[in-house]
Amino acid sequence: MSFFNRFSSLWASKGTVSPPSDTQSDQGFSYLGQIPPSVELFNGMFQERDWKIKWLYQQISSVIGLDGSQPSETETGKAGGVLKNWFLPIRNPTILGTTTMLGSLELGSQSVSSVAYIDFHTDGTNTDYNARIIALGGSPGQIGSAGISFYCSDVFVPTIQSNVDNGNRAATTAFVQSRVSSAISSAVSSANTYTDGKQPGGLTRELVLGATTTWSVPSGVTRIKARVWGGGGGSGGTGQTNDAARGGGGGGYVECYFSVVPGDSLSIVVGGGGSGGAPGNYGVTGGDSAISKNGTTFIYVHGGGGGQGGSGSGIMVGGGAGGDVPVAPSGSLSRTGDSSGIAILMGQSGSTYLLVCSAGGGVFWGGWTQRIAYAGTQSVAGPSGVYPGGGAGGSAHSQQYGSPGAAGLVILEY
Incomplete structure (x- = not known):
């Protein structure tokens, strides 16, 4: 029983x-x-x-x-x-549910027989707990393979080699730490699976460019995220009493990823903001921004148009047009800049005049701008464009110069 x-x-x-x-x-x-x-x-x-x-x-x-x-x-x-x-050794563990150690891996204090293993041992004190990678093959004085591999995305880091410090073919702690650190560093710098412009581990290098330049792709970089704004247009100037000039258009915008290899030469052009128009004249169109790789332009963003100068009172439409994006990689997020809205000047001589006009913003900036002027006594310039790529606001009353648009911008993340 x-x-x-x-x-x-x-x-x-x-x-x-x-x-x-x-x-x-x-x-x-x-x-x-x-x-x-x-x-x-x-x-x-x-x-x-x-x-x-x-x-x-x-x-x-x-x-x-x-x-x-x-x-x-x-x-x-x-x-x-x-x-x-x-409590036998644990073999072929899966780490974090996604990465599998290849080959046989043992955790314990067994003697070397048929597989390599990691051994945690102590000299008998309460403070000395060391980790060793025990390798197979060879004899004392030779270098053996330490059955462990590191993977990062589709990048394979070869098997770590352990140097020999005694008859147990045990790698020294300092040696293991240096080789593991080197392997991880190599994998992180070469991986190409991120989708937000960030390197694995959340590391991001950002290159902010406000002027035209040439830049060489550094070692280890294979993919770059670009954000590009065209320059904003300047607003027109007012020529007569009771005039209301138009605002400038906002620069275009594009956001995209593109592939590179270390050593590629990038020529980067950053468009400037258009200047304001003289009294009665148009504002100047904002500058175009562009990126070329090894002589070939693959990103091109137009600046915003200049606003029309004022030549009489009343409601005047047709402000500066927003800049578009004629050239961009497939799959890019792009947007034409906002155009300037209407300009309105109301009232009579000697009365309060109210100007309402739109400063054509970039992609995320711009909006209605309100200004008050007194006939015969005061001229008011519109606000400058909001950086980056914003168009300038319109001017009010007589003999007033227009305001400048904001400069464009290029940001590279890698």
Whole structure:
């Protein structure tokens, strides 16, 4: 009969179970008193003993069974050996659910036999816990392979080689740290799976350019995110009393990714803001921004148009047009800059004049601008464009120069 199957049977052949109280249980068999004890007391004491034994073995069994096995009575009786086997080295672990260590990897203190492993050992003190990568093959004094590989995206970093410092072919801690650090650094700089312009690990290098320049792609960079704004247009100038000039248009905008190789030469042009027009004249169109790689232009963004000068009172439409994006890589996010809105001047000579006009913004800037002028006494210039790429606001009243648009901008993230 199995040991566990005996728990449902009573020890005596007759009588009933009389469970002892807590006090009696603490006294053990001595509480039975008489010799021989009654059947009921005998049954109760041995049944409780069985309950305790059963509970203990169930705890042992549950621990042994953590690996999914069903321990037999023999295994339970050899709990020490079974527990030792349960803590055998862990092979081929999966890390973070996505990266699998290839080949055989053991964690433990086994001797070198058929596979390489990582060994955590101590010299017996409470503070000395060192990690070694134990390699296979070769003999003392030779270099062996340390069965562990590092992967980052589709970039493979070759197997680390361990130098030998003793007969166990154990790599020194400093050597392992230096080689692992080098492997990870190489993988991070070469990986090409990010989609937001950031390197793995959240590292971003940003090149902000406000002027035309030539830039060489540095080592390890294979993909760049570009954000490009054209320059904003200047607003027109007012020529007569009670004039209202138009605002300038906003520069175009594009956001995209493009592939490069280290050493590629990028020629980057950043458009300037258009200047304001003389009294009665148009403002100047904003400058175009562009990026060329090895002599070929693949990003081109127009600046915003200049606003028309004022030549009479009333409502005047047709402000500076927004700059468009005629050239951009496939899949780019691009937008034409906002055009300037209407310019309105209301009132009579000697009264309060109200100018409302639109300064054509870039992609995220711009809006309505309100100005108040007094006939015969005050001329008001519109606001300058908002950086980057914003068009300037219109001017009010007589003989007033227009305002400048904001310069464009190029930002490279790699």
